[in-house]
Amino acid sequence: MTAVTVSTAPAASLRADAVVIGVAKSSKGLTLAPGAEDVAMAYDGRLVELLGALGMTGAEGEAIKLPAPASSKTGFLLAVGLGDAVDDGPYDTEALRWAAGVAARALSGTGTAALALPAPTIDAVEALALGGVLGAYAFTGYRTSDDGRAPLGELVILTDPESRTAAAAAVARAKVVGQELNRARDLVNTPANDLYPESFAATVQSVGQIYGLQVEVLDETALAEGAFGGIIGVGQGSASPPRLVRIAHTHPEARTHLAFVGKGITHDSGGISLKPVGFNEIMKRDMSGAAAVFAAVVGVARLGLPVNVTGWLALAENMLSGSATRPGDVLRMYGGTTVEVLNTDAEGRLVLADALVRASEDKLDAIVDVATLTAAMKMALGHRIFGVMSNNDTFRDRVLAIARRTGEEAWPMPLPAQLLTGLTSQVADIANSGERMGGGLAAGLFLQEFVPTGLPWAHLDIAGPAFHEGSPYGYTPRGGTGSAVRTLIELAQDAIQRPPNAVDAGGHR
Numbered sequence: 001m002t003a004v005t006v007s008t009a010p011a012a013s014l015r016a017d018a019v020v021i022g023v024a025k026s027s028k029g030l031t032l033a034p035g036a037e038d039v040a041m042a043y044d045g046r047l048v049e050l051l052g053a054l055g056m057t058g059a060e061g062e063a064i065k066l067p068a069p070a071s072s073k074t075g076f077l078l079a080v081g082l083g084d085a086v087d088d089g090p091y092d093t094e095a096l097r098w099a100a101g102v103a104a105r106a107l108s109g110t111g112t113a114a115l116a117l118p119a120p121t122i123d124a125v126e127a128l129a130l131g132g133v134l135g136a137y138a139f140t141g142y143r144t145s146d147d148g149r150a151p152l153g154e155l156v157i158l159t160d161p162e163s164r165t166a167a168a169a170a171v172a173r174a175k176v177v178g179q180e181l182n183r184a185r186d187l188v189n190t191p192a193n194d195l196y197p198e199s200f201a202a203t204v205q206s207v208g209q210i211y212g213l214q215v216e217v218l219d220e221t222a223l224a225e226g227a228f229g230g231i232i233g234v235g236q237g238s239a240s241p242p243r244l245v246r247i248a249h250t251h252p253e254a255r256t257h258l259a260f261v262g263k264g265i266t267h268d269s270g271g272i273s274l275k276p277v278g279f280n281e282i283m284k285r286d287m288s289g290a291a292a293v294f295a296a297v298v299g300v301a302r303l304g305l306p307v308n309v310t311g312w313l314a315l316a317e318n319m320l321s322g323s324a325t326r327p328g329d330v331l332r333m334y335g336g337t338t339v340e341v342l343n344t345d346a347e348g349r350l351v352l353a354d355a356l357v358r359a360s361e362d363k364l365d366a367i368v369d370v371a372t373l374t375a376a377m378k379m380a381l382g383h384r385i386f387g388v389m390s391n392n393d394t395f396r397d398r399v400l401a402i403a404r405r406t407g408e409e410a411w412p413m414p415l416p417a418q419l420l421t422g423l424t425s426q427v428a429d430i431a432n433s434g435e436r437m438g439g440g441l442a443a444g445l446f447l448q449e450f451v452p453t454g455l456p457w458a459h460l461d462i463a464g465p466a467f468h469e470g471s472p473y474g475y476t477p478r479g480g481t482g483s484a485v486r487t488l489i490e491l492a493q494d495a496i497q498r499p500p501n502a503v504d505a506g507g508h509r
């Protein structure tokens with residue numbers, strides 16, 4: 001794991017394998033970003049000219065390595081693009097996360113690197129540290145050789161002496177968030193033959209113990225006794241039985257209680273309504289919601305936030321076998337609602353329904369679920385944006401604002417009541433699938449049926465951004481991305497000052 005440290009030494013005097021500087025686009029062309037002044041001095045004022053000649057424009061994502069001058073204590077220089085230059089005031093925190101992430105990726109195999117990027121505020125320091133930790137991530141557990149590309153060893157954040165204490169605290173926070181987000185990525189990337197409900201639950205138990213969290217696991221016997229028909233129904237076709245995991249962070253000064261509920265399908269084959277060839281290969285990703293919830297609760301606990309947060313992980317493997325739920329079967333969910341399973345591939349809403357009802361038995365101020373729920377949401381919003389649906393417009397807008405602040409892209413989606421008629425069942429209270437158009441919204445409407453009226457609830461459909469299939473960009477690697485972890489942690493942080501029930505409860509139900 002990449003170490004992150006703080007130093008008040010001038011960049012040019014540091015003994016590092018690499019120094020990272022920023023360049024940006026301005027009306028005058030390529031310009032050097034603040035923080036790199038003393039490094040640039042060693043190039044006799046020709047550094048920007050040189051980088052321009054090498055093809056840099058200052059665009060985000062650019063990275064170019066240069067040999068360091070003979071006089072310097074540094075091995076080499078790495079210039080990264082920051083996008084549009086900012087004349088006064090700090091750079092946008094997301095541009096800084098990107099730049100640090102790009103640098104950390106470009107520096108795999110390097111020992112120590114100092115970041116001489118603009119960090120005039122504590123938020124900027126935190127953004128650089130987080131971008132660095134996230135960009136340095138690599139999933140290598142299943143490689144038998146590392147082909148010499150070990151992650152960057154140490155990232156040194158430079159700050160002025162007066163800000164040292166605050167900067168160190170910001171770096172410590174960023175490390176917790178980054179490490180927990182990377183934990184979620186690891187879980188998502190772990191193949192389903194190693195990560196199944198029982199092993200996932202065991203991981204939650206051991207990590208929970210380390211950080212003093214309360215963990216309870218309902219196994220298949222307890223789920224049957226408790227009448228969790230949704231989780232049992234989805235999990236009964238698999239040789240690996242389902243689990244419902246509760247992980248709770250409590251704080252003596254807490255005034256707010258949030259519940260986070262995650263979809264944890266460790267592999268989604270579709271069940272008897274089997275997915276076609278080509279759609280099964282990376283369905284290990286279907287537990288990304290549960291991974292995000294787990295990582296966020298641990299993150300909140302490690303940060304010691306004075307808020308109560310209960311995470312619920314609805315874990316099952318959606319397989320097909322002689323014991324699997326058939327299309328046409330009726331399940332009796334936790335709480336008694338009956339659901340006709342018209343499509344066994346619409347399984348996420350079944351496990352979530354049980355967990356939402358159970359979670360809402362606690363006294364809550366708000367509840368948020370996170371799920372790779374529908375291909376329709378991926379169609380609608382693409383690979384980088386998650387959809388946010390809610391029974392409360394004020395709460396939904398708050399979630400969106402929080403997501404944006406953390407650097408996560410999210411967009412509001414409606415819950416048009418008339419789409420619920422598409423889920424009409426001839427035999428049961430509701431069907432789990434129906435009309436295809438607007439499928440992401442219908443899934444949200446289905447879930448809303450299992451949330452108590454008046455309780456602020458948000459549904460995050462992360463089917464698009466949870467897993468990145470293309471080339472890495474910014475601080476995002478291939479594979480599991482850790483989508484929603486930052487938004488959940490920030491929601492908890494935000495709830496300390498402004499409990500969700502303090503906002504207008506009027507939504508559109």
Ligand code: BES
Pocket residue numbers: 268286343345346347348372373374375376378432433434439463464
């Ligand atoms: N896990 C899938 C959704 C998904 C697909 C996530 C691709 C990420 C990438 C979910 O369980 C599913 O299969 N949904 C169906 C629902 C339909 C049968 C009503 C879908 O979206 O097609």
Ligand code: MN
Pocket residue numbers: 268270344345346347348
């Ligand atoms: Mn499915």
Ligand code: ZN
Pocket residue numbers: 265268286345347348372373
């Ligand atoms: Zn699924």
